Amino acid sequence: MVYIDWNLSLVNNFAILFLMLQLTHYFLKEFKPLYILTDILGALIFAYIGLFIDDIFILLFVGFILAMQLALAKNHKLDLKAAISLVMAANLQLIISSLATYIARILLFISSGQWRLRTLEKYQNIFIGLTVIVTVMLALVFIIVVSQFRDRITQTRLQIEHYHLGKRVFMISLSVFISLIVIMTISDFQEVTATIQAALIIIFTILIGFTYWQVTFFIKTFALQTEAKEKIERNEQLNNYLTLVQKQYTELRKFKHDFQNIMLSLNQVLEDNDSKQLKYYYSALLSEEKDLNSVQNGRITQIQAIDNDAIRGLLIQKFFSAKARDVNINFELDQKHYKIKPNISIVRALGILLDNAIEHVQNSEDKTVTCAFLKTGKTLEITVDNKINEDVNLNQIFDCGFSTKKNHTGFGLTNVKELVDHSEDLFLDSKIIHNHLMMTLIVLGSE
Amino acid sequence: MFPVFLLEDNDIQRQHYKTFINNGIMINDAPMELKKAVATTEDLFTDPLPEQGLFFLDMEINSNKMAGLEAATKIRHQVPLAQIVFITTHDELSIVTLERRIAPLDYILKDKGFDDIKERINNDIQSVQLNIEKYTHYSQNLFGYKIGERYFSIIMDDVIMLLTEKSAPGKVTLIAKNQRAEFIGSLNALEEQYTNLFRCDRSYLVNLENINSFDSSKKELSFIDGSTCKVSFRKTKELTEKIKKL
Numbered sequence: 001m002v003y004i005d006w007n008l009s010l011v012n013n014f015a016i017l018f019l020m021l022q023l024t025h026y027f028l029k030e031f032k033p034l035y036i037l038t039d040i041l042g043a044l045i046f047a048y049i050g051l052f053i054d055d056i057f058i059l060l061f062v063g064f065i066l067a068m069q070l071a072l073a074k075n076h077k078l079d080l081k082a083a084i085s086l087v088m089a090a091n092l093q094l095i096i097s098s099l100a101t102y103i104a105r106i107l108l109f110i111s112s113g114q115w116r117l118r119t120l121e122k123y124q125n126i127f128i129g130l131t132v133i134v135t136v137m138l139a140l141v142f143i144i145v146v147s148q149f150r151d152r153i154t155q156t157r158l159q160i161e162h163y164h165l166g167k168r169v170f171m172i173s174l175s176v177f178i179s180l181i182v183i184m185t186i187s188d189f190q191e192v193t194a195t196i197q198a199a200l201i202i203i204f205t206i207l208i209g210f211t212y213w214q215v216t217f218f219i220k221t222f223a224l225q226t227e228a229k230e231k232i233e234r235n236e237q238l239n240n241y242l243t244l245v246q247k248q249y250t251e252l253r254k255f256k257h258d259f260q261n262i263m264l265s266l267n268q269v270l271e272d273n274d275s276k277q278l279k280y281y282y283s284a285l286l287s288e289e290k291d292l293n294s295v296q297n298g299r300i301t302q303i304q305a306i307d308n309d310a311i312r313g314l315l316i317q318k319f320f321s322a323k324a325r326d327v328n329i330n331f332e333l334d335q336k337h338y339k340i341k342p343n344i345s346i347v348r349a350l351g352i353l354l355d356n357a358i359e360h361v362q363n364s365e366d367k368t369v370t371c372a373f374l375k376t377g378k379t380l381e382i383t384v385d386n387k388i389n390e391d392v393n394l395n396q397i398f399d400c401g402f403s404t405k406k407n408h409t410g411f412g413l414t415n416v417k418e419l420v421d422h423s424e425d426l427f428l429d430s431k432i433i434h435n436h437l438m439m440t441l442i443v444l445g446s447e
Numbered sequence: 448m449f450p451v452f453l454l455e456d457n458d459i460q461r462q463h464y465k466t467f468i469n470n471g472i473m474i475n476d477a478p479m480e481l482k483k484a485v486a487t488t489e490d491l492f493t494d495p496l497p498e499q500g501l502f503f504l505d506m507e508i509n510s511n512k513m514a515g516l517e518a519a520t521k522i523r524h525q526v527p528l529a530q531i532v533f534i535t536t537h538d539e540l541s542i543v544t545l546e547r548r549i550a551p552l553d554y555i556l557k558d559k560g561f562d563d564i565k566e567r568i569n570n571d572i573q574s575v576q577l578n579i580e581k582y583t584h585y586s587q588n589l590f591g592y593k594i595g596e597r598y599f600s601i602i603m604d605d606v607i608m609l610l611t612e613k614s615a616p617g618k619v620t621l622i623a624k625n626q627r628a629e630f631i632g633s634l635n636a637l638e639e640q641y642t643n644l645f646r647c648d649r650s651y652l653v654n655l656e657n658i659n660s661f662d663s664s665k666k667e668l669s670f671i672d673g674s675t676c677k678v679s680f681r682k683t684k685e686l687t688e689k690i691k692k693l
Contacts, residue, residue, distance in 0.1 A: 029614070332541040372543040379595030385543045394627050395674045420629075421615035427594050429628040433546065440547065444595040 006051055008128040013047035015132045016097050017061055019139055023089035026143060028082060055184045062090050062177070080166035081157075087173040091208060092142065094180050098201045100134035105194070107134075117194075154422050156216055158344050159223050172215055176208055227310065234313040237320065302333050306373070308340040310347045315371065318354045322369065325362045329354070332372035340380065340446045345419045345426060350382060352412045353439050357386040360437075364389055375446075383440040392437060394430055449579055450482040450497050451572075454518060455505040455534065460557075461486065464503060464534070467565045471572040478579065479572065488518045496525050501552075501575050503568070506535035519549045527589055527600050532571050534564065590641065592621065592630040601626065607670050608653040609637055609644070622674055624657075647678045647686055655689055663687070 021039045025031050046064070050057030065086060070078055105120065108127055112119050120127050146153070160166055183204060187197045263285065270282055306312045319329045340346065357369040366387045374381040398413055420426045425444035430437070451468055455461040465484050472479050479501065485491050488508060502522055508514035515533060522529050531549055536557040545551060552574070555567045581604060591600040605624045611634055612620065619632040634652050638644065644652045647668060653676060659669045666683060669675045678686055 031613075332544045334541065334544055370543045372541065372547065374544055374547050377596035379597050381547055381597070383543050383547055385546075393673055394625060395622055395672060398627070418614070421612070421618070424617070427618075427629050429594075430626065431628075432625040433550070436546075438543065438546065442594050442597070 005124060008124055010047050010051060012097075012128050012131060013050040013057065014043050015135060016058065016093055017043035017046055019096075019135060020058075020061075020089050020093040023092060023139065023143075024082075024086045027085035027089060054188050055181060058090060058094065059178065059181045062086060078170075080170055081161075084160075084166065084170050084173060087170065087177050091173060091177050091180065093139075094177075094184070095201070095205050095208070096138045096142065097131070097135050098184075098198075100131050100138055102194075102198055103134050104130040151423070155344065156219060158348070158419075159219050162344060162348070163219070163222055163226060165219060165222065169215060169219075172211060176211055180204060180208075230313060231309055234309075234316055238316050241316075241320075303331055305333050305336055306338045306340065308338075308342065310342065310344070311340055311350065314347055314351055314354075318351070318358070322354075322358045325358065327358050327362050327367045327369060329358075330368055330370045332370060335373070335375055338373055338375065338380065338446070340443065343423070343426075343443075345423050346382075346441065346443060349416045349419045349426070349428075349441055350384070352416050353384040353441065356412050357384050357437075357439075360388065361386045378445055380443040380446045381440050382443065383438055385436050385438045387435060388432070388437045389435075392432060394432060397430075449477070449479040449575070450500045451479050452482060452491060452500055452502045453484040454486075454488065454491050454503070454508065454515070455484075456486045456508045457505075458486070460505075463561060464564070464568065467568045468503065468572070470565075471569040474569065475573055475576055477572055477576040479576070488514055491518060492521065496522065496529075498526065499528050499530075500526060501530045501532070501571070503532045503534055503555075503571075506533055516545070516549070519551070523549055528602070530571075530575050532568075588643075590621075592619075592628070592632065594630050599628070603641075603643065603654070604656065606644070606654045607657045607672055607674060608651055608676060609634060610652070610676070611650045622672070624672060645686065645689060647676065647682050649679065651676045655693060658690070661686065661690060 018039055021035075021043065025035060042061070042065075046057050046061040049060065053060075066078070066083060069082060070076060073079060104127055107130060108119060108123060109115050112123070160169055183200055184197075186192075187200060192200075263282075266282060266285075270278060303312055303315050306315070315329075315331070322329050354369065354371065361367050361369055364387065368386070370383075370385040372381075372383045372385070374383065398417060416428060420428045420441070427442040427444075429440040429442060431440070432438075451472070453461065453464055453468060455464055461484055465481065468481050471477070472481070482500075483491065486508075502519070504515045504518055506512065506515035508518075515535070519531050519533070522531060531551040532553045532555060533545070533551055534555045534557060542554065545554075553567060553571050555564055557564065581602070588603040589600045590603050590606050591598060593599070601623055605626070607622045607624065610620050610622070611618070615629070617631055618629045619634065619637065621628045621630070634646065634650070638646050638652055641652075643654070643656075645655050646652050653668060653670075657671050659671050661668050661678070663683065666678045666680070667675050668678055668686075
């Protein structure tokens with residue numbers, strides 16, 4: 001064991017806790033000036049406690065923050081997003097600071113040329129300083145590496161939320177964290193040599209890596225499974241509808257056939273008759289026939305052009321749920337093929353926009369919602385349009401909790417904004433024109 | 448004189464609309480003139496288009512159902528502030544798509560009869576007349592932004608403010624009269640490009656033409672649409688001077 005002066009280990013403990021909190025903020029993308037103050041205070045208190053109880057203080061600290069979150073939450077339910085971020089940050093910080101300790105140790109050995117623990121005690125000022133610096137540097141390297149995968153991480157996070165997997169992921173990270181602490185504490189207690197502890201921690205790090213990899217794999221599988229199940233249901237609904245449309249279309253064709261027959265026989269009658277009026281009506285009817293030819297076999301069937309199961313499924317589902325509320329969704333598609341990259345944010349944002357529009361028109365006279373897909377090169381615009389009767393202040397509707405309806409929470413648009421903010425290739429454009437509210441989701445990079 | 452254009456392939460209808468337009472200009476005593484009444488798209492583009500104009504376009508020209516739309520796209524490209532009115536029989540119009548692509552001033556449906564068309568043409572002339580000064584003044588002064596392959600422009604007069612939010616790094620939010628949009632950009636670059644806009648805070652670039660009031664104790668600017676923004680301490684003096692000049 002290396003004996004370190006108490007104020008130096010206070011600095012080390014403080015650095016560990018403070019960095020851990022900063023990592024948590026980074027995961028949550030929440031930085032406020034006030035946080036720095038509370039972070040410093042909390043980290044100082046627990047760093048002091050850490051002087052007496054070794055590595056367990058990190059566990060205590062995490063437990064304390066979780067307990068605080070639980071106590072401060074409105075319905076005493078844990079905010080899983082915050083909790084997972086904290087535990088993940090704690091795991092990372094543990095690994096990073098252990099690694100940093102070893103790196104600092106090796107650096108010191110090399111520079112002094114003496115491979116003895118004594119050296120560490122002799123130069124403990126430098127040793128601790130070096131450890132802290134290496135810790136910060138490792139954390140920075142980690143952040144730089146992770147920011148390359150930001151999109152993928154956001155997608156995974158959204159999937160966790162979408163499929164309500166938060167609790168499981170939290171439990172997994174928490175148990176990994178506790179085991180890590182247990183290993184470190186026991187090895188300290190038993191005065192295991194540094195080499196063995198290093199080996200233990202390296203093995204454990206690999207295990208953690210595997211666990212997280214396994215978790216993302218599990219989430220993916222789960223998502224695929226759920227999607228497949230939803231797809232079957234959607235296809236069933238669509239097939240039922242298409243059969244119905246087909247039936248109506250057949251009836252229409254039958255009528256057209258009869259109509260043509262009647263017209264033919266009428267033609268015969270006309271030849272034997274020279275009433276001008278009759279001839280006029282006949283020609284009028286003839287021109288109607290053209291229109292009959294252009295009767296479209298169901299507007300909803302055109303959404304087959306959308307080459308994205310989740311979005312098509314959502315549109316079909318909303319089309320029917322709107323129908324049930326007497327609202328008609330009118331689709332405008334000007335292309336035969338829309339390839340849209342799978343992106344859960346689009347599905348969620350579009351779902352909210354459609355829900356808002358349907359809800360808005362269902363009590364008004366004009367119960368129509370229009371959903372248009374417009375493509376310019378690789379830029380896709382999905383517009384949801386509905387008529388509005390009262391004056392709506394566009395900037396107000398983006399405020400959290402604002403809703404044009406009483407007894408309604410109105411968090412929808414805030415969620416859309418958050419989803420759009422989080423992705424680099426989504427943009428939201430809202431416009432009020434000719435008494436219509438047009439909400440457009442612009443998606444970049446669809447082919 | 449503010450030029451008016453008409454594109455309609457049917458001779459009888461074109462004759463009718465010509466009369467309606469000329470009458471509309473006369474009744475309203477509008478400073479406009481019907482410059483061209485043509486039957487084909489090619490004829491419309493024989494001469495270069497002016498910087499502004501009111502265009503009445505038939506959607507279907509010589510059985511090409513997209514002709515009107517194609518012409519409108521071309522007009523919009525050359526004359527960003529053009530006022531475009533579609534006259535069409537096709538009632539299954541994709542209105543939202545048209546709105547996004549062209550943002551026309553109006554749609555007139557032919558099936559409602561000549562009286563209705565006459566009235567609508569008259570209304571459109573009136574509404575353009577009301578804004579003629581605005582179009583002339585702002586024809587050079589547009590705010591433009593790009594998202595992917597789409598280029599959007601709005602009249603500078605409609606811009607209220609541009610802002611950045613920490614939650615959306617790299618994106619700029621545009622708040623305008625009746626519109627809110629976002630695009631990739633930086634306030635520093637925009638401040639340089641549009642010198643009429645005032646940087647009142649690190650994350651706000653505002654159009655002082657549209658302010659309602661300035662609360663100097665709260666350091667808060669409020670705008671005609673009810674939105675507000677903070678003013679940084681450093682900029683307060685410069686702002687009060689600018690407001691005095693307005």
